[in-house]
Amino acid sequence: MASVRVAVRVRPLNKREKKSKVIVRMKDNTTSLVQAKVPVRGDGPVRVQGDGAKTFAYDFSYDSTDRKSPDFVSQKKIFQDLGVDVLHAAFQGFNACVFAYGQTSSGKxxxxxxxxxxxxxxxxxxxxxxxxxxxxxxxxxxxxxxxVSYLEIYNEHVLDLLNKRPSSAPKGGLRVREHPVDGPYVESKKGCITPVLWFTVVESVVIVRWLCSDLSRHVVQGYGDVGELMATGNANRTTASTGMNDASSRSHAIFTIHFTQARFDSELPCEMLSKIHLVDLAGSERADATRATGTRLKEGANINKSLVTLGSVISALADMSDKQATKKQTFIPYRDSVLTWLLKDSLGGNSKTIMIATISPADVNYGETLSTLRYASRAKSIVNSPTVNEDASVKVIRELQEEIARLRGLLDQTSQEVLELTKEWTNKWWETENILKEEILALRKEGSGVVLDSQLPHLIGIDKDLLSTGVIIYHLKEGRTLVGSDEASDPQDIALLGPGRRGEHCVFENRSGAVSLIPHGGDAPCLVNGVEVTRPCQLNQGEGAERLTLTPCIPNGNII
Ligand SMILES: Nc1ncnc2c1ncn2[C@@H]1O[C@H](COP(=O)(O)OP(=O)(O)OP(=O)(O)O)[C@@H](O)[C@H]1O
Structure with missing residues (x-):
């Protein structure tokens, strides 16, 4: 969102105003209209107006009344303040618009x-x-x-100022149409759009587009080219001498720069298009002041009519901004004049817009100056919504490329996860296989139970707790397997835990598969099938396995 920026500029007194008093004062960004005692026309008797100073604040107030004054604002300063911003906007890919508004002969x-x-x-x-x-x-x-293109709106007709050959100009002027995305544009009266092949070359890649506008566009390579076109257009512009201005513009003129930037950004095409509208409006005028008759009078009426519409559009847009909080929709009468229709994007649309209100310093123009200042003040509330203009097809390419990159990233990440999971699973598989191999133990499902097959003699430790699922298998290696606790002088093969454990409890001796239990006796009881043994005894395995109780530490142990 960007508010329309407003600057007011006051020109020097002209030769017609030599006897007038200067009633405009400027300080910083404020403009004041000081008390004026001027006759006000109307149906009744002539009144004298002068109701105190009126002060307005703008973005800029430019005093150009006196070249010798230290406060004098030159053309250069205005470019530095406003023109440089227009260029910044254009290079960033925004549309921009500057329009000059004010009474006739005010310096637009x-x-x-x-x-x-x-x-x-x-x-x-x-x-x-x-x-x-x-x-x-x-x-x-x-x-x-x-x-660049350069057109004028004369008596509500659009004329091409850069292609004014009588044969090419349709009677009644060029027609304004509206593109759903690009906004209003100018085409031929007959309604047939002549397509123009347009291309840009970026690093040997040609980007081609068809443009549909019968308003001539001229490719310019440097300021020299533009200067020539400006001179041609200005010469073609309708001007005439009036009672207020020796060379009064009788039309609104729109000079448009179509600026395209193209490049490859990380191998992606990138194209930005900016339209810069530079508008010199015709001035509002009073027929009595301009002493216009005939053609000049008709021109003046048309100028005033379109300026009234411009005023209504500005008012409606300002109202809309005020009502923004209530989200009420306001009708904006863009189509009531060609001027407002063509400037639709610049007023309340996709553009960074600047209004320059030009005023006369003279007291004789009090009414017109006050009206201009009020319009300028209203225009300050207009909020536009400028966006960077990317070429639609290039934008689609970029978005698709970004989507491809995103999906590639996702695929890479998923593949990596799949690889890791597979590796993890394979490792587990091999670990289990190795354990099974090492211990020569196989698990076999039989009926609803599981049978443990082991070729080595072994003990199975069963927890006393029936609900416990913990089953521990102790393989009895060839030779002696020592059973005791960590209190024994030698390290024990099977460690006993819990209260009542003895350092050296008993020994299992495996000689080629024949296993004997050698109790240590004393306070280290060993029970075979519930009967305490005090001497070495042979144990069975398989079907006739004994139930051992090594009180109290391995609660129940079966040797199979
Ligand atoms: N800032 C200024 N400094 C010096 N002279 C100026 C300035 N502004 C305007 N003038 C002079 O005042 C006269 C009228 O100015 P200009 O033609 O720009 O007015 P305008 O608003 O465009 O009028 P119109 O609406 O009738 O076309 C011209 O002779 C111009 O040179």
Whole structure:
């Protein structure tokens, strides 16, 4: 979201205003209209207006009344404040718009186009654009393309200022249509859209698009090209001498720079398109002040009509921003004039927009100046929603590439997990197999039970607790297997735990599979099938296995 930024500029008194009083004061970013005693026209008797100073705050207040004053604001300063921001926005891929608004002869054309000796914002922005392009061309692998178009809206008709051949201009002017994504554009009156093949070359890759606009677009390579086109367009623009201005613009003029940047970013195509609209509006005028008749009067009426619509659009957008909290929808009358329709994106849409309100310093223009300042103040509340304009197909390619990369990552991660799980499982499998092999023990399922097959004589320790599932197998190795606790002087093969254990409890002697129990006697009782033995005795294995009780430590032990 970005609010429309508003600057107010006051020009010097002109020769028609030499007897007038200066009623505009500027301090920092505020503009004040001081008390004026001027006759106000109306149906009734002439009144004198002057109800105290009115002060407004803007983003910038530019005092250009007196070149000798230390506060004088030059064309250069205005470019530095506003034009540089427009260029930043364009290089970031945003649309931008600067429009000059104000009564006739207040200095709109001077601010936007300027004079040969004192260039205005449009030529300075173009110069700055090419300066920045050549600086960037040296650094990165970015490719730039700049095209310009220049149109005027004269008596509600759109005319191409760069292609004014009578044969090419449809009667009634070019028509404005609206693209669902790109917004309003200009096409031919007949409704047939002439496609134009458009391409950019980035590192030998050609990106091709069809453009559908009958408004001519001119590829420019440097400021020299733009300068020529500007001169052609300005010469073609409808101007006339009026009672207020010797060279009054009788049309609204829109100079548009279509700026495209293309490059490969980590092997992905990246293309940004920015539209910079630089608008010099015709000025509002009073027929009595301009002394217009005939054609000039009709022009003035059309100019005023479209400016009234512009005012309504600004008002509605400002209302909408105020109501934002209540989320109420407001109807914006964009289509009520060609001007507001073409500027739809710039006003409340996808653009970073700046309004320059130009005013006269003279008391005779009090009413018009106050009205301009009020409009400018309203415009400050307009909130736009600029977004970086990426080429749609390039955007899809990038999104798909990103999706592929994401899925690849996921696949790699899953494969790694599968590998690890397989390895873990294989290791376990081999460990179990080895244990089984080592102990020459096989598990065999028979009926509802499990049979332990072992070729070595062994003891099975069964827990006294019937619910316990713990079964321990002790293999009796060839030779002697010592049974006792850790209190014995020699380390014991089978360790007894619990109270009443003796250091050396008994010995199992295995001689080629024949196992004998050798008790130590005394207070280390050994029971075979419940009968205490005090001398060595042979034990059976398999079916006739004995039940041993080595009190109290191996609670029950069977030798199989
Ligand atoms: N800041 C300024 N410094 C010096 N002269 C200026 C300035 N602004 C305007 N002027 C002069 O005032 C006159 C009227 O200015 P300009 O033609 O720019 O007004 P405008 O608002 O575009 O008028 P219109 O709406 O009738 O086209 C011109 O002669 C111009 O040179």
């Amino acid at each position: 054309s001077y601010t936007m186009m300027g004079e040969a000796a004192d260039k205005g914002l449009i030529p300075r922005i173009c110069e700055g654009l090419f300066c920045e392009i050549s600086a960037r061309n040296e650094g990165d692998a970015m490719s730039f393309r700049t095209e």
